Amino acid sequence: DAKTTQPPSMDCAEGRAANLPCNHSTISGNEYVYWYRQIHSQGPQYIIHGLKNNETNEMASLIITEDRKSSTLILPHATLRDTAVYYCIVRVVGGNTPLVFGKGTRLSVIA
Amino acid sequence: EAGVTQFPSHSVIEKGQTVTLRCDPISGHDNLYWYRRVMGKEIKFLLHFVKESKQDESGMPNNRFLAERTGGTYSTLKVQPAELEDSGVYFCASSQGLGVRTEAFFGQGTRLTVV
Numbered sequence: 001d002a003k004t005t006q007p008p009s010m011d012c013a014e015g016r017a018a019n020l021p022c023n024h025s026t027i028s029g030n031e032y033v034y035w036y037r038q039i040h041s042q043g044p045q046y047i048i049h050g051l052k053n054n055e056t057n058e059m060a061s062l063i064i065t066e067d068r069k070s071s072t073l074i075l076p077h078a079t080l081r082d083t084a085v086y087y088c089i090v091r092v093v094g095g096n097t098p099l100v101f102g103k104g105t106r107l108s109v110i111a
Numbered sequence: 112e113a114g115v116t117q118f119p120s121h122s123v124i125e126k127g128q129t130v131t132l133r134c135d136p137i138s139g140h141d142n143l144y145w146y147r148r149v150m151g152k153e154i155k156f157l158l159h160f161v162k163e164s165k166q167d168e169s170g171m172p173n174n175r176f177l178a179e180r181t182g183g184t185y186s187t188l189k190v191q192p193a194e195l196e197d198s199g200v201y202f203c204a205s206s207q208g209l210g211v212r213t214e215a216f217f218g219q220g221t222r223l224t225v226v
């Protein structure tokens with residue numbers, strides 16, 4: 001079972017920042033937070049991951065709370081192409097254990 | 112660099128027939144995973160190869176499913192005989208698995224329809 005909780009759906013206006021929350025209150029000290037997304041009919045796409053520090057790449061930023069029990073994925077300027085289901089997943093550090101997908105958040109970017 | 116490639120992209124077969132799905136991982140990736148999404152359900156893990164060895168096959172639904180990865184390169188997933196409930200999208204993913212570079216990259220999936 002997924003160890004994360006996410007809202008089922010969110011809307012975001014095009015050009016605005018999309019902030020997707022994730023609760024992982026039972027996360028262990030040796031687990032990373034990963035984010036993936038699945039755009040309709042495509043395979044899941046890796047976005048970003050982090051352990052305890054905030055992370056940023058060309059796609060998004062990941063903000064992890066100090067207690068590591070929750071995090072927020074930020075898409076700084078959402079476009080229509082960012083409409084997708086976003087998955088927050090916790091996974092053991094350095095391991096290659098399978099990803100456990102939950103229901104995710106369906107983000108709809110609206111023009 | 113080529114991504115994860117899956118063949119075929121779509122397959123429609125009759126109940127009782129056999130289907131073989133193929134996955135070509137990213138070159139140099141030792142880890143290869145199979146996942147499945149049945150309509151209306153979540154993406155579920157099927158099994159994990161490290162090179163040619165099965166590391167974890169706890170997600171395989173039953174013995175009608177057989178996965179192989181000869182030589183540690185591409186992998187095949189055979190369903191024999193196929194049943195209606197096997198319909199869904201089958202995803203393959205691969206990862207390098209060295210240090211912190213553990214992110215998995217997915218293929219576009221094979222949509223299997225059993226009629």
